[in-house]
Structures are given as structure tokens and as C-alpha cells.
Amino acid sequence: VLLAADAADLALKAEAREPAGQLTITAPVLFGHMYVAPAIVRFMQRHEKVRCSVRLYDRTVNLLEEGIDVGIRISPLEDSSLVAQTLGTIRRVVAASPAYLAQHGTPRHPRDLAGAPCVRGRIDAPAQWLFRDGGKTISVTPNNRLEFNHLAPAIESCAAGMGFGTFFSYQVMPHVAQGRLKLVLEDFEPPPRPVSVIYPNARLLPARTRAFIEWMKMEFSGLRL
Structure with a gap:
């Protein structure tokens, strides 16, 4: 038992000097593909003894139940068993094609969307679109003429x-x-969503986890999309 304890202590001290071991990470599919995966590659090139398993999902992942060390999330954190550190913010926008706008006109206010055909990118998306008009929140129920369960075709x-x-x-x-899409109603966008790195609320995190969190904070410093 004492020998095993000594070996474990030596392993922890070695990792403290150079992060090593398995790290499991999750992120939204498209954001993970565009931004998180390249950052992970650069992290692994810096720390050659770290192995990473990356899981991209467009759903809320329970880190503790699914055995995940670190997540990247685009939403406020509601789980008190986790810690969130904000990396930046992302806007929620409304878009249409220039040809559609040329034919049907550009909306000047969210109420102009009433009755207009809309495309839904997720079947489980909120039933209403939210906007800000001054200090007030405005909700609009879209006319979802076409629905998908994935964003790319939408x-x-x-x-x-x-x-x-x-x-x-x-x-x-x-x-x-x-030039394939044009943003509209930018003056009425809801408050930006936080992009956070989240991880279990543990007093002692492995060196590889701490190193990855700090790396992501550096990579995404000041992110505004």
C-alpha cells in the first residue's frame, strides 16, 4: 500500500511539472468544429503527453454523468455542481438571403416578421424569438414553414x-x-450569450485539466462574435 501511495504521489508530481493523461472534452457541434477543435490541436502540440477525446453534441451534456472533464457551453450556467469561466460572448442574429429581402422587403421592427416564412434549425428550439426594444423584451412567434433537426440545412x-x-x-x-445571407434587425438583438469553459466544482483538478482551462482562456480572450 505504501509503495502504491508513493508511486501515485510521484505520478502527480510528474504531471504537475508536465500535464499528462486522458482529457475528455465536449462542445457544440459547429462551434466545436470551427473554434474548439483547432484550439485543442494547438494545446496538444504544446503538451505532448496529453491525450484528448472530443465529443461534439448540440444538447446540454451532464459532465458528471457522462464522465467528461471539461465542456465549452454557449449559455448561462445553471448547474451549481459546475464552475464556469466566461471566455467571450456570441450574438443571436436573424438572417435572410439578399434575394428574399429584395423581393419581400427588409423588416424594420421585429413585429414585421409576423406571418413571414421562417426556417427552424432545431425541432426543440424555443417556440418564440426574443428581441430587445429599448429596455423591453419583445417575443415573436415565427411562422415555421420549414423545420430541420440540424442547423446546416436550415x-x-x-x-x-x-x-x-x-x-x-x-x-x-x-x-x-x-454575400449569401444578410443580417436584419441588428438593433433589436437580445443580449449576447456567454461562451464559457465549464468543469466540475472540485477542489483539486488534475494538472492537465487546469492547463487546458487556462489555455482556452488564452485562446478565446476577448471573444466577440
Whole structure:
């Protein structure tokens, strides 16, 4: 027993000097693909003794139940058993194709969306779209003419002129840059969502976990999308 304890102590001291071992990470699918995965690659190039398993889901993941060390989440933290450190913020935007807007007009106020065809990117998405008008919250019930259970075809459908869609800014910015989509109602956007690195509320975290958290804070410092 004493030998095993000594070996464990030596292993912990070695990892404290150089992070090592298995690290399991989760993030939203598209954000994980575009931003988190490249940051993980750079982290692993810096710490060659760390192994990573990355799980990308578009659902709220229970870190403790699913055996995950660290998560990247785009929403406020409601679980008191976890710790969240904010990395940046992401906007919720409304977009449509330039051709659609040229034919049907550009909305000037959220109420102008009433009756307009909309594309839904998730079947479980909220039934109403929220906006801010001054200090007031405005809710609009979209006319979901087309629904998907995945964002990619919803974005493509909006770009093809099927109507309006609401997305996170990072999801559509490549299409905006290419001129395939145009943002509308930017003056009425709801408050930006926090992007956080989350992890279990433990007094002692492995060195690899602490190193990864600090790495993500450095990589995403001042993120505004």
C-alpha cells in the first residue's frame, strides 16, 4: 500500500511539472468544429503527453454523468455542481438571403416578421424569438414553414431564399461574408450569450485539466462574435 501511495504521489508530481493523461472534452457541434477543435490541436502540440477525446453534441451534456472533464457551453450556467469561466460572448442574429429581402422587403421592427416564412434549425428550439426594444423584451412567434433537426440545412435553406432564420452569429458569418445571407434587425438583438469553459466544482483538478482551462482562456480572450 505504501509503495502504491508513493508511486501515485510521484505520478502527480510528474504531471504537475508536465500535464499528462486522458482529457475528455465536449462542445457544440459547429462551434466545436470551427473554434474548439483547432484550439485543442494547438494545446496538444504544446503538451505532448496529453491525450484528448472530443465529443461534439448540440444538447446540454451532464459532465458528471457522462464522465467528461471539461465542456465549452454557449449559455448561462445553471448547474451549481459546475464552475464556469466566461471566455467571450456570441450574438443571436436573424438572417435572410439578399434575394428574399429584395423581393419581400427588409423588416424594420421585429413585429414585421409576423406571418413571414421562417426556417427552424432545431425541432426543440424555443417556440418564440426574443428581441430587445429599448429596455423591453419583445417575443415573436415565427411562422415555421420549414423545420430541420440540424442547423446546416436550415442555414442553406435561408440562403436559398426560404425566409428568415435565427442563428448564433458564428454559424452564419461565413455566409454573410460571401454575400449569401444578410443580417436584419441588428438593433433589436437580445443580449449576447456567454461562451464559457465549464468543469466540475472540485477542489483539486488534475494538472492537465487546469492547463487546458487556462489555455482556452488564452485562446478565446476577448471573444466577440
